Amino acid sequence: MILKKIYLSWRPGKGDGRFLVGVFSRENSSGDDIVFKYQADEVKKASGKGFYNYPEFPDFDKEYRTNLKTALSLRLMPKTRADRNNYLSFWKANIDGLDWFDELGFTQGELATDTFEFLAEYPKKYNGIGIHFVSNIAALSHLNLANDCVNIGDKLRFELEPENQADKSAVKIFKNSEFIGYVKRGHNLFFHKVKNEEIDIKVTNLEKNGKMKQIYFSVRVI
Template sequence: MSWRPGKGDGRYLVGIFSRENSSGDDIVFKYINDQVKEAQKIGFLNYPDFPDFNKEYSTNLKTALTLRLMPKTRADRNDYLSFWNANGEGLDWFDELGFTQGELATDTFEFLAEYPKRHNGIGINFISSIAALSHLDLSPDCVKIGDKLRFELEPKNQFDKNAVKILKGKDLIGYVKKGHNLFFHKVKEEEVEIKVTNLEKNGKMNQIYFSVKVNN
């Protein structure tokens, strides 16, 4: 679980959800204390349903996160899941939350999966969006849907030793979100295909979504 004070600000990985049994609902949430302490310096309070920083939460997690999941009664649910590559067989609510990231317009929490190279024996295929975009002032025509991108690790980054750059050719487009960046330390460039899947722009580039697919 990541938090940031506002759009355009850096992310803090303040908590982690985990489960040992991939087919079960035995999910646990706990805060990451060092990240919480850093985030508190710039205004982080807590996640409202998890007020105790020292407690390990293991009950009613789905209920606490229901608003972050697309209701099954929504007519556009399939389109929404397709946008996030979250409509594969065997995905439960916890997988769905990780794939769709659980963002709301009312806060700045995101739920960013630490992806494996393969899920249920198939090369992972997930969607992410560019970080640090607002700092680069990119042209609205810098990329188009379908463009292939590439990545480079940036271990000497002063803010994050796990930082990963996203580039189109030699041009810097932005960075991988903190949380998703860990995936790129598990793969080689030739093992993955990265493509622009969607754009948000209004006179300037507001957001770039891209897919990451592990070659089988």
């Protein structure tokens, strides 16, 4: 059991900004006591962009504590799937001791039918071991990067951007001196705990469709 907090992220559509409308918290670090509650400020901003609620959690004022795994079951890879090990390996989630909550955070729980994501607030270490996780670049659709701007295996670096008016916790990602996008909200909080020399950031996978569509990168505490 690694994760203590996962943010429920929503955005109006692909390419739009994310709102961290809710948060799942593990109340007992050694157990399955999970609570979900909405974040009022984020809900208010998201509602202006068309957000209603997460269907299984309709009441903005309620704390949800029961049947959370069942409510989120479609977000988890079935243990009977033949490609389950490959899927978990892609997300660096093939770690002994992970429970369903950890798996949800590591794999982000995306579906093709909506724009929700489950974005973990990663610790720097767990049981004395440096964290290792995968994320993907935000704001790519606004940059129109060339197809050959990065390659699998390229090393990346980050810079904090506290002057960002939209998000004071914003984190920019670079290949050498070239800006290639932002860290997603939720995941960006991790980068405020570390320095570049403490972590190894590498491109792990690319999606291209005439232009750079998606850049996945791994983060490993050295």
